[in-house]
Amino acid sequence: MKIVADENLAFTEYFFADFGEIQQAAGRTLTQADVQDAEALLVRSVTKVNTQLIENSSIKFVGSATIGTDHLDIAALEKHHIAWSNAAGCNAQAVAEYVITALLYLQPNLIDKNEKFTLGIIGLGNVGSRLAFMAKLLGWNVIGCDPFVNRETIQQVELEELLKTADAISIHVPLTKIGKYPTFHLINTEALAQMKPEAILINSARGPVVEESALITDFQTTKRPVVLDVFEHEPEISAELLNLIGLVTPHIAGYSLEGKARGTQMIYDAFCKTFNFSANKQFETQLPVCEQYFQNQDLKQALKQHLNKIYDIARDDSNLRACLKEGKVDQQAFDYLRKTYPLRREWAAHGGPQA
Missing domain, CATH: 3.40.50.720 (NAD(P)-binding Rossmann-like Domain)
Structure with a gap:
């Protein structure tokens, strides 16, 4: 074969x-x-x-x-x-941890905000529900919006209320252009106008969910903190956009070793089922042991001390910005960043929690 x-x-x-x-x-x-x-x-x-x-x-x-x-x-x-x-859900834990890391990178004081900080999550599937769980471990107030699911453990609100209320909004929806709830340009001029000017916006889902031109216009008046791991015109990313955004990464939010291995495992299992082969391999056997940063430590204290060792998100930001060439990100350089990305480990590998 x-x-x-x-x-x-x-x-x-x-x-x-x-x-x-x-x-x-x-x-x-x-x-x-x-x-x-x-x-x-x-x-x-x-x-x-x-x-x-x-x-x-x-x-x-x-x-x-x-x-x-x-x-x-x-x-x-x-x-x-x-x-x-x-491989639905394969890297959900990695993306949830990425969002928390990004938030704490932009505003380290959030780790002690507890319920004074409200995280709004758009999309409560595999990623969104895990992010909600992890955010609650930090004591944050969590609200969510998803017309397709009902999560008993998450306070769900209408999109308009979420936009107006949240101190940070993280997007975790698929890209759709049809149906009752299309997500293409879900975050547009109108949506951005409803958000608090200082509210953080994080997109690690699909680039075109956020309308790039509207985001650029919004930033000119709000100077909003924004985190983008995905981009509407990816892999073509303009210098104009990068120069406005507080934190940018090259579509690697889900790039943990566990997430990658789990994704391959899931299509391996489906492959074996399709061709009637015996599926007898497990990705866990291939993972090296990590330093245990979370042992015998309070979660918040461990994150304060060790989060940068677990995931140096600033490195990803600077590496992507270094790909700018003649006013835009070079596509070959962008793909090379992703191809050679040093896969980080999920918190559980270091003895930490997971959803």
């Missing part, structure tokens, strides 16, 4: 080498010729899996080691009788 895999997938050899030849490739530039004689295709969100890619190929299975599916043309896959799987 021939398996074509994105070169940035974690533990591909461990999970898939027993099944045949693995051909690794750059996911953003995959063509129909690259996958024509493959039976399985393993991708991330940078690969558009559509009719043009899969037509007249031997593909029987597509696995995406990502939480989203907007890069998959599911109708086309089903039309060609190709089984598919994504």
